[in-house]
Every structure is written in structure tokens, then in C-alpha cells.
Amino acid sequence: MKIENIEMRRVTLPLVTPFRTSFGTAYERETTLVRVTTANAEGWAEHAAEPDPLYSSEFLDGGDLVIRDHLIPRLQALGDRLTADRVATALAPVKGHPMSKAVLETAILDAQLKETGVSFGDHLGAVHERVPAGVSVGIMDSHEELLDAVGRYLDEGYLRIKLKIEPGWDVVPVRAVRERFGDDVLLQVDANTAYTLADARHLAQLDPFNLLLIEQPLPEDDLLGHAGLAKLITTPVCLDESIESARDAAAAIALGACSVINVKPARVGGYLEARRIHDVAAANGVPVWCxxxxxxxxxxxxxxxxxxxPNFVMPGDTSASNRYYTQDLTAPFVLEDGHLAVPTGPGIGVDVLPDVLNELTTRTTDIRF
Structure with missing residues (x-):
């Protein structure tokens, strides 16, 4: 595939409401978009890193630099031989930076699929026309505020609620949600690495609430700690930040460190590696969600x-657009009966709205191939 140009565009979108996790509070979504242009198509992707290196060691300004100065030159060396399948190998000598690698691979894959008229879903192996949607609920200032938010999302039709937790905001808010909305609500919690194995007895207090899972309770590099925790609590342990590759997934499963995996394509270097994680988990009878x-x-x-x-058998954090944005960069994803429709058009199957894009852009960098 012959690439003519790669554009890096920084955009900032205000969030509908602040989103608080154990890492901090976000009031807007700032990201770098990558547009890959060929003679016949253009591919789009967005960088998943945040402005500060809190969720991971990657951050946006660092990502822009490594993309521009270290990753793109390696892709340019491939010339007309560049395809999405070759991106990971070409970029492997650059250590780390999976989110920066992912945004390039995804934009290239989008352009490639648009040239051939194939949708993302068909290319990856999708078997469903729509997917069940869950919603992530951040840490709130009060239990009443939390209950109001959960009630609103349930009224909108979300099929699963995920509560962000941290020390001091865990057992009591989970109990409050269960008491207000009952045991039939699909409920899970996400700690974003906020605990240690020494907190096992405390985390066991979540067991009576029949949670789907507890996500990433311990630091990302503590697989043995997660394996130990899994033996001390009955709530299923799910790994997120710990899984950066199919090899990580295989190791975690073999150690008994998790019984569920959260697959975030950007965190693992792209959708092709995400599909491999899906396959490894499926072969071991471990469910995944997005x-x-x-x-x-x-x-x-x-x-x-x-x-x-097929192995994405649990509702993911695939919320509707209005969960986060009053105005999205594309036509909005709308919740229907608790599900989102899978785009069927070529590539990612959605078009970027040029007027909105220009309004939200803060800077642009063009790199000729």
C-alpha cells in the first residue's frame, strides 16, 4: 500500500461530566488523531494516551514525539510494501509505546480496508451485528450522586454497570448500589491498580455483592499477587493494565492470576494483537470484554x-457517544435496547465530521511519505 501523507492532529473535546478514577479527574478528552492518506482512501485512528503519564507510562506529547521521530521513519522504510500486518514487526525495535504503535497500525488498517471495501468487523472476525453496552461510572462526591448516576444509566438501557473504586470508596458505595437497584443488575468494579495484596481481607468484603468481577485490583506488574488474591476472594479477578500482549494473557491465565480479561486494543499495540489475545483467552475458556x-x-x-x-461474551465499556460528549467527532453512536450497532461500512465504517474536527483542533502536523 502506498501512503502519501500522515497527519497528526491534536483535538480537545469537553466531557459531559467530569470522570474520576483512582488516577485523577478528567474534565476533557484530549487526544492526537492520526490520518493516513493514500491515493484512494484515508484511514483514521486516535491515540489512547492521556496528557499525563498516570494510567500508563505513555502520555500524549511523548506519543507525538515517538510517532514523528521514531515510528514513522521505520514505516517509511517499507515503502510500497507497507501493510497493517507488517506494522508491528517494523516497529518492534522501538521499545514500549504500544499506544503510539496502535494508533499508526489502526489508521493504516482503516485505509487498507477502505481501499478493499472490507469492514473492520469482517476483517477481525465479528459474528454479531450489535454488541451489549455497559457503562463506567466514576468516583463521585457522595453516595446519592452515585445512585442518581447509576439510576440514570439504567433508565437509558445500559446492560451493565461498572463502578470505579479506590481505598475509602469501595464496599459502602457497592452496597448502596445493590440495596437501591437489586441483585439482578450486572455489576462490576474497577480499581485501576489502587490496592495491594495486603488489602485482600478488605476486598473480600465485596464477595457478598455477587459482582461480575473486580478489575485490576493490584499493580500491573504483580501477576503473582493477583494469583494469590484470586485464591482469597470469590469475586472473579479481571486483568486490564497487566495485559499488554497475547503472551501476557497466556502467562496470567497459566498462573491463575485472572479468570476474565479486559481487552483494550490501544494498550496492547493494536487490534491485530487484541484479536490474538481474544483467541488465546478463548482457547483457555477465559471470557473477555472490550x-x-x-x-x-x-x-x-x-x-x-x-x-x-465470539469470545467477547460480557458487556464492554462500549457506551453511547452521549455518555461522554455533547458533540462527537463522528455521527453519534446511539444506544438501542442496551446495544450498539456494529458499523458495516468499509474500514471503521464511520466518517469524521470536518466542521466539528476543525473546531476542536488545536494543532496539526503533516508528514509526507
Whole structure:
């Protein structure tokens, strides 16, 4: 595939409401979009990193630099031989930076599929026309505020609620949600690495609430700690930040460190590696679900396609656009009967709205191939 140009465009979208996790509070979504242009198509993707290196060691300004100065030159060396399948190998000598690698691979894959008229879902192996949607609820200032938010999302039709937790905001809010909305609500919690194995007895207090899972309770590099925790609590342990590759997934499963995996394509270097993680988990009887990173419609379209693969058997963080944005960069994803439709058009299957894009852009960099 012959690439003519790669554009890096920084955009900022205000969030409908602040989103608080154990890492901090976000009031807007700032990201770098990558547009890959060929003679016959253009591919889009968005960088998942945040402005500060809190969720992971990657951050946006660092990502822009490594993409421009270290990753793109390696892709240019491939010339006309460049395809999405060759991106990971070409970029492997650059250590780390999976989110920066993912945004390039995804934009290239989008352009490639648009040239051939194939949808993301068909290319990845989707088996569903729509996917069940869950919603992630951040840490609130009060239990009443939390209950109001959960009630609103349930009224909108979300099929699963995920509560962000941290020390001091865990057992009591979970109990409050269960008491207000009952045991039939699909409920899970996400700790974003906020605990240690020494907190096992405390985390065991969540067991009576019949949670689907507890996501990433311990630091990302503590697989043995997660394996130990899994023996001390009955709530299923799900790994998120710990899984950066199919090899990581295989190791975690073999150690007994998790019984569920949250697959975030950007965190693992792209959708092709995400599909491999899906396959490894499926071969071991471990269910997966698709996580979210406050994506705009660009990233959400690709995530929804991934979530339509057969082993994505749990609702993911594939919320509707209005969960986060008053105005998205694409036509909004709309919740229907608790589900989102999988785009069927070529590539990611959605178009970027040029007027909205220009309004939200803060800077642009063009790199000729």
C-alpha cells in the first residue's frame, strides 16, 4: 500500500461530566488523531494516551514525539510494501509505546480496508451485528450522586454497570448500589491498580455483592499477587493494565492470576494483537470484554467491531457517544435496547465530521511519505 501523507492532529473535546478514577479527574478528552492518506482512501485512528503519564507510562506529547521521530521513519522504510500486518514487526525495535504503535497500525488498517471495501468487523472476525453496552461510572462526591448516576444509566438501557473504586470508596458505595437497584443488575468494579495484596481481607468484603468481577485490583506488574488474591476472594479477578500482549494473557491465565480479561486494543499495540489475545483467552475458556479509554466515535467504531468477536461474551465499556460528549467527532453512536450497532461500512465504517474536527483542533502536523 502506498501512503502519501500522515497527519497528526491534536483535538480537545469537553466531557459531559467530569470522570474520576483512582488516577485523577478528567474534565476533557484530549487526544492526537492520526490520518493516513493514500491515493484512494484515508484511514483514521486516535491515540489512547492521556496528557499525563498516570494510567500508563505513555502520555500524549511523548506519543507525538515517538510517532514523528521514531515510528514513522521505520514505516517509511517499507515503502510500497507497507501493510497493517507488517506494522508491528517494523516497529518492534522501538521499545514500549504500544499506544503510539496502535494508533499508526489502526489508521493504516482503516485505509487498507477502505481501499478493499472490507469492514473492520469482517476483517477481525465479528459474528454479531450489535454488541451489549455497559457503562463506567466514576468516583463521585457522595453516595446519592452515585445512585442518581447509576439510576440514570439504567433508565437509558445500559446492560451493565461498572463502578470505579479506590481505598475509602469501595464496599459502602457497592452496597448502596445493590440495596437501591437489586441483585439482578450486572455489576462490576474497577480499581485501576489502587490496592495491594495486603488489602485482600478488605476486598473480600465485596464477595457478598455477587459482582461480575473486580478489575485490576493490584499493580500491573504483580501477576503473582493477583494469583494469590484470586485464591482469597470469590469475586472473579479481571486483568486490564497487566495485559499488554497475547503472551501476557497466556502467562496470567497459566498462573491463575485472572479468570476474565479486559481487552483494550490501544494498550496492547493494536487490534491485530487484541484479536490474538481474544483467541488465546478463548482457547483457555477465559471470557473477555472490550474496555474503553473515553474514545471519540473514531475509536469507538473500531472497539464496537472488536467487541463483536465470539469470545467477547460480557458487556464492554462500549457506551453511547452521549455518555461522554455533547458533540462527537463522528455521527453519534446511539444506544438501542442496551446495544450498539456494529458499523458495516468499509474500514471503521464511520466518517469524521470536518466542521466539528476543525473546531476542536488545536494543532496539526503533516508528514509526507
Amino acid at each position: 474496555g474503553g479509554m473515553l474514545e471519540t466515535g473514531i475509536g469507538r467504531a473500531a472497539n464496537v467491531a472488536l467487541a463483536a468477536l
